[in-house]
Amino acid sequence: MTASRSARERKAASEAGPLARVKIDLDADKQFVYKISCSECVVRGSRNWSAYRPGGDNGFMAAMDRWIFHLKEKHPGADAPCMAFLPAAQQRLHQRRERQEAELTLSVENDT
Numbered sequence: 001m002t003a004s005r006s007a008r009e010r011k012a013a014s015e016a017g018p019l020a021r022v023k024i025d026l027d028a029d030k031q032f033v034y035k036i037s038c039s040e041c042v043v044r045g046s047r048n049w050s051a052y053r054p055g056g057d058n059g060f061m062a063a064m065d066r067w068i069f070h071l072k073e074k075h076p077g078a079d080a081p082c083m084a085f086l087p088a089a090q091q092r093l094h095q096r097r098e099r100q101e102a103e104l105t106l107s108v109e110n111d112t
Helices: 005-016 059-074 081-111
Strands: 020-026 032-043 047-054
Touching: 005 020, 005 032, 005 059, 005 081, 032 059, 047 059, 059 081
Parallel strands: none
Antiparallel strands: 020 032, 032 047
């Protein structure tokens, strides 16, 4: 059985820690959209910093990875269960950058 949106929100909020506000909405295609915002950091006027990722296959992980990097950079002493996944988030980022670099190299080679 698939977890409800509110159950997913509660689980994500507990993993993200006390600085996070987690909201899961539905987009036009009825896919989950994950938003994790920081209760302390303000950007552009009065808006809180946030990670916003559409659902799909890895929307939750993408949003949580951004949140983990935000905590590491802006709140290094923050106590959040998700910080246990920092090495995995760093590995995914490294792999994504390598993949983008390979695609760029292939694109440049095909253009010549």
